[in-house]
Every structure is written in structure tokens, then in C-alpha cells.
Amino acid sequence: MSLSMIDGKILSNEAISSDCYSMMISVSDIASLAVPGQFVNIYVNNESKLLPRPISICEVDAYKGTIRLVYRAVGAGTKELSSYLEGTVIKLLGPLGNGYELLNGKKAMLIGGGIGIPPLLELAKRLDADKSVVLGFRDEIFLADEFKDYADVYIASEDGKTGVKGNVIDAIREYKLDAEVIYACGPTPMLRAIKEYGLSNNMIVQLSLEERMACGIGACLACVCKTANVDDHSFVNNSRVCKDGPVFRAEEVVL
Amino acid sequence: MNLSVDFCGVSFKNPITVASGTFGSGAEYSEFVDLNKLGAVTTKGVANKPWAGNDTPRVCETYGGMLNAVGLQNPGIDVFIKRDIPFLKQFDTGIIVNVCGHSEEEYIDVVERLSDQDVDILEINVSCPNVKEGGIAFGQKPDALNHITKEIKKHTNKPVVMKLSPNVTDIVEMAKAAEEAGADGLSLINTITGMKIDVDRRNFVLANKTGGLSGPAIHPVAVRMVYQVANSVSIPILGMGGVMNAYDALELMLAGATMVSVGTANFVNPFATVEIIEGIKEYMERNNIDDINSLIGAVK
Numbered sequence: 413m414s415l416s417m418i419d420g421k422i423l424s425n426e427a428i429s430s431d432c433y434s435m436m437i438s439v440s441d442i443a444s445l446a447v448p449g450q451f452v453n454i455y456v457n458n459e460s461k462l463l464p465r466p467i468s469i470c471e472v473d474a475y476k477g478t479i480r481l482v483y484r485a486v487g488a489g490t491k492e493l494s495s496y497l498e499g500t501v502i503k504l505l506g507p508l509g510n511g512y513e514l515l516n517g518k519k520a521m522l523i524g525g526g527i528g529i530p531p532l533l534e535l536a537k538r539l540d541a542d543k544s545v546v547l548g549f550r551d552e553i554f555l556a557d558e559f560k561d562y563a564d565v566y567i568a569s570e571d572g573k574t575g576v577k578g579n580v581i582d583a584i585r586e587y588k589l590d591a592e593v594i595y596a597c598g599p600t601p602m603l604r605a606i607k608e609y610g611l612s613n614n615m616i617v618q619l620s621l622e623e624r625m626a627c628g629i630g631a632c633l634a635c636v637c638k639t640a641n642v643d644d645h646s647f648v649n650n651s652r653v654c655k656d657g658p659v660f661r662a663e664e665v666v667l
Numbered sequence: 668m669n670l671s672v673d674f675c676g677v678s679f680k681n682p683i684t685v686a687s688g689t690f691g692s693g694a695e696y697s698e699f700v701d702l703n704k705l706g707a708v709t710t711k712g713v714a715n716k717p718w719a720g721n722d723t724p725r726v727c728e729t730y731g732g733m734l735n736a737v738g739l740q741n742p743g744i745d746v747f748i749k750r751d752i753p754f755l756k757q758f759d760t761g762i763i764v765n766v767c768g769h770s771e772e773e774y775i776d777v778v779e780r781l782s783d784q785d786v787d788i789l790e791i792n793v794s795c796p797n798v799k800e801g802g803i804a805f806g807q808k809p810d811a812l813n814h815i816t817k818e819i820k821k822h823t824n825k826p827v828v829m830k831l832s833p834n835v836t837d838i839v840e841m842a843k844a845a846e847e848a849g850a851d852g853l854s855l856i857n858t859i860t861g862m863k864i865d866v867d868r869r870n871f872v873l874a875n876k877t878g879g880l881s882g883p884a885i886h887p888v889a890v891r892m893v894y895q896v897a898n899s900v901s902i903p904i905l906g907m908g909g910v911m912n913a914y915d916a917l918e919l920m921l922a923g924a925t926m927v928s929v930g931t932a933n934f935v936n937p938f939a940t941v942e943i944i945e946g947i948k949e950y951m952e953r954n955n956i957d958d959i960n961s962l963i964g965a966v967k
Contacts (some may be wrong), residue, residue: 416699417937436851460731462882462935624724626733626934631691631739646742649721
């Protein structure tokens with residue numbers, strides 16, 4: 413019995429694009445523990461919306477006791493979350509899951525797609541290595557400027573209005589980027605392409621996966637992903653994204 | 668104040684357990700909850716071999732509820748006996764093992780393997796709506812339910828509780844069929860089959876298309892069915908369906924349940940079980956009720 417649900421106080425909650433929001437929460441118990449790639453469960457203050465929202469941690473300030481979440485308001489729960497004003501108290505559980513393994517000193521490429529970008533910001537801050545950041549967007553750009561303090565930033569957009577027209581792999585090829593380690597988070601088709609690209613170039617590839625969750629702690633077996641080897645929970649080649657992940661080595665997962 | 672109840676000839680320190688599949692085998696929730704406080708842990712359904720379950724997405728939220736189509740992913744009885752039973756035996760709590768299968772032979776295989784294990788009750792899942800073959804086939808026809816219950820009873824000396832599906836025309840007919848076959852108790856209700864469509868993507872939300880609806884949205888259905896069954900059979904009932912708080916649990920007991928399972932509420936609040944037990948104690952104190960057994964089926 414070491415975990416508990418914690419009250420967090422919203423310090424700010426503002427739109428940073430047409431549907432993405434940045435929320436700063438004062439919650440020192442989580443801030444003191446969180447590492448890049450972990451997530452929190454947020455319990456919205458509405459009894460008709462039952463399930464916690466798993467949201468990745470974008471930034472951590474252990475000294476101030478704050479965490480920052482950048483989330484997209486797409487469903488009923490995240491839309492409700494986007495309406496919460498400064499001062500609102502919400503229940504949180506976390507930090508949950510396993511974050512990225514920081515391979516300091518190894519040349520790194522941080523690759524994010526869409527709402528998979530936020531957890532890479534804290535990683536960019538903490539990772540002590542020569543690094544480049546590659547970000548893929550459909551159209552609207554968000555958060556990209558904030559990476560510039562930590563690394564060179566390369567952008568791909570599907571509409572071609574910013575950076576390379578196409579996806580993150582197109583940007584990597586266009587700018588002839590190279591690395592020993594890839595740290596990635598984004599939609600599954602992107603992760604699939606990065607896995608193939610990284611492994612065929614003998615890179616170490618860490619992927620953060622997303623899946624619909626219920627409990628967030630490994631009990632309900634909702635958020636599984638297919639794995640190359642037999643898992644050690646159910647012994648059926650299914651790992652739990654929430655508990656065994658969300659970050660996996662690319663060779664471990666079947667995408 | 669007495670919170671202990673007798674269910675199928677087994678004594679439990681209080682009437683609160685968890686709904687199968689919402690609590691694993693207790694290991695994950697033991698980080699939050701002192702399992703010693705629970706009347707029993709009801710484990711995730713276990714089959715004779717590992718089951719991989721359905722494709723994802725396996726869950727989605729609905730208004731006041733959720734749909735799941737996990738498809739009974741489980742490690743199989745060998746791992747369950749080697750890993751999960753010893754884990755639970757560290758705690759002073761009852762063990763109710765949920766058993767699933769695709770066929771009569773598979774159910775019997777599991778039941779036989781459990782017969783010499785130190786567990787209290789076998790809850791037979793003949794009502795999972797998310798597994799295509801078997802399972803629910805036994806739970807929707809009185810004759811099939813009667814037959815499988817008799818066969819299972821022949822192969823074990825443990826108390827057998829049949830878990831009933833609400834996806835039937837007449838729950839009382841099903842309850843009577845299980846009772847006639849020798850079931851020691853009944854648990855109800857399993858989830859109600861539902862579906863959610865993503866209007867923007869114009870596709871099903873769940874990979875399985877359909878899923879089982881749980882959560883507070885189904886609680887009134889559970890109260891009604893527990894009441895109907897309690898007034899039609901003489902074997903005891905483990906009631907469940909959308910219990911979120913102590914009052915929801917007490918409603919099922921007043922309707923006729925001897926024990927109550929907490930399911931979806933565990934996802935909403937990992938501490939739900941212990942908070943419900945505390946809430947029941949407060950209710951009894953406030954109303955000068957000495958023995959919880961006086962509440963079972965008290966509303967006629």
C-alpha cells in the first residue's frame with residue numbers, strides 16, 4: 413500500500429492551439445517522482461464520466477512541485493478538463509508507468525507526432541546527449557518552439573505549411589539526421605515506421621505507446637499491446653501498456 | 668456490530684468482494700487497498716489454458732458507464748495456482764475463483780484442478796458476452812445452464828456459484844435452472860451487452876464491436892434482478908452491477924443479496940472497496956443495526 417490518489421490544484425489551463433491545452437498543476441507528490449515518459453490518471457469532477465484520463469507528463473518542476481500536462485480536448489472527458497479554471501482541485505494518480513531509459517552520452521533523436529509530442533519536452537530537458545528533435549504535425553503547430561532551448565528542432569507537416577511536407581521519416585531523410593538512440597511517441601502508424609527505420613539502421617529505439625485504458629495500473633487488461641515474446645503476466649504475448657509500458661523497446665512490441 | 672455473513676456455507680468477515688475482471692488477482696490493487704479488509708477477492712476469470720483475449724480497443728466510456736470487451740485474457744490455471752493463489756493466501760481474505768471456458772470439458776478441467784486448492788468458492792462464468800464460443804451459450808438457455816451446473820457439481824466439492832447473465836428474457840427461469848441443478852449460490856448480474864459507434868470515424872469504438880456495459884448506469888437493473896431472483900430461489904446471491912458506494916451495495920443487500928461485488932468503481936476510485944465497507948459500518952451505526960444479516964432481503 414504505497415500509492416494513493418492525490419489532490420492537485422490547477423494553476424493554469426490555457427489553449428495553445430485550436431484543440432490543445434496546457435495545464436499546470438500543483439501536486440508535489442507526483443512532481444517529486446515523475447520521470448520523462450510517465451503519465452498520470454486524472455479523475456474528472458463528474459460522476460457520469462467514470463474512467464480516469466491517462467495523460468502524459470509534459471514537464472516536471474520538482475522544486476516548485478508542479479507538473480505540466482499538454483492534452484488534446486477531443487472526447488467528453490478532456491473537453492470537460494479544458495473547461496476547468498485556475499484554482500480547481502482535481503484528483504490524480506501517479507506517476508504511472510515506466511518512462512524512457514535515458515541513455516546519456518549517446519547521440520539521440522527525439523521524435524514526436526501530434527499529441528505524442530508533449531512527453532518529449534521533459535525528456536529533451538533531462539537527456540544529457542547530443543540530440544535533435546523531429547516533430548510531426550497534421551497542420552497546426554504547437555509546443556515546437558519550446559524545444560529550441562534544448563536541441564535543434566526539425567518539423568514535418570502533412571499540409572507542408574511548416575517544415576518538410578510529409579511525415580517525420582521524410583524530415584529525417586530530408587535533413588539527413590542520424591542518431592544512436594531514438595526516443596519516440598505518437599500515433600501507431602508513425603511508431604511502426606520509426607521502428608522499421610530505426611532497427612534497420614541499428615539504432616536503439618524506445619517507443620511510447622498509446623491505448624485506451626480503464627484502471628491505469630495493470631489490473632483490467634484493457635490496454636494491451638502485442639509483444640514479440642511471451643509476457644510475464646498472462647503468458648500470451650500481450651503486454652500492458654499502462655503497467656509494463658508505456659515505453660517499450662521497439663523490438664519488444666508488434667505494431 | 669456484526670458484518671460477517673455466511674455465503675454458500677463459507678463465513679466471510681464482511682459482505683464486500685470485487686467483481687471478476689476488475690481487480691486482477693489482487694496484486695495491482697494491493698498497492699492501494701489493504702486486502703485484509705475485504706470479505707473476499709474474486710479473481711479474474713481463469714481458463715484451463717492461457718487466453719489472449721480480444722483485439723484492442725477493449726474498453727470505452729459511456730454515459731454513466733463503460734463498455735468492455737477484454738475477452739477474458741488470463742494466464743491459465745497452471746500460473747494461477749502457482750502464482751495467484753499463493754499471493755492471495757498471504758492475506759486474511761476469502762478467495763472466490765472465477766472460472767471460464769469455451770466448452771464443458773474446459774470448465775471441468777479448471778474446476779478439477781481447483782478442487783484440492785485452498786480457495787473458498789468457485790464462481791462459474793457462463794455469462795461473458797465478449798467471448799464468441801461457449802461461455803454465454805451456457806448462460807442464456809435454462810437447459811444448457813442446468814446441464815453445465817450439474818456436470819460441474821459432479822467434479823468438485825467446493826461450493827459452486829453460477830454467474831448469471833442479464834441478457835436473457837427471464838432471469839428467474841435461469842436462476843431456478845441453476846438451483847435445480849445443485850448450484851450453491853448465484854451471482855448476478857454480469858454486464859449488459861452494448862455497443863458504441865464513433866460518429867466522426869463512422870466505425871465501432873470497440874474492436875469486438877459489442878462489449879459489456881457496467882457501471883452505475885446498470886445498477887437499477889441489478890437491483891431489480893437480484894430482488895426477483897431472491898424472491899424465487901432459496902440459494903444465496905452475490906449481487907453486483909454498478910455499485911459505486913455503500914448505499915448502492917446496501918440496496919442490493921436489501922433486495923436480497925448476501926454479498927456484494929464492487930466492479931467498475933475500482934477503476935473510478937481504487938479505494939472504492941474499503942470506502943464502501945466503512946460506509947456500511949457508518950450506516951449501521953447511524954441506524955442502530957447490530958447485524959448486517961438483518962438487512963439481507965429486508966425489503967419485501
